[in-house]
Amino acid sequence: VFIFSQEHPFVTSHTDGSRWTKNEKGEKLHLNLSNYGVEGERNTSWFVDSVKIYHRTFSTIINELIRQGFTVVEMTEPVPTPEIAEKYPEHRDLFHKPDFLLIKAKK
Secondary structure, X not given: OEXXXXXXXXXXXXXXOOOEEEXXXXXXXXXXXXXXXXXXXXXXXXXXXXXXXXXXXXHHHHHHHHHOOOEEEEEEOOOOOXXXXXXXXXXXXXXXXXXXXXXXXEO
16 A cells, blocks of 8 residues: 655646735635646745745656556545634635645555
8 A cells, every 4th residue: 555645736836926816805716727737846935945846747646656556546635624714714725726635545
């Protein structure tokens, strides 16, 4: 069994411009997806500046597992429960796009 998590491909795809479209109050309305189909190295800020990440599409991730002889058993893209979103409103943007992708596969 191979279980792993990674940043969600919607997160890793971003290369330029604003990540979000916001309303006049500054509230996030939707994610601006950019360069999703362009795989490769990205430089971003994540707790510190100049973090190197690698973007791959869903199909690349899943097809590589298949090529290596794995069967995907389960995949999840966690979002907060309504209770958590109420308690921590700063996490409501996760309903627009999850931050992580979790996959369980087996050979």
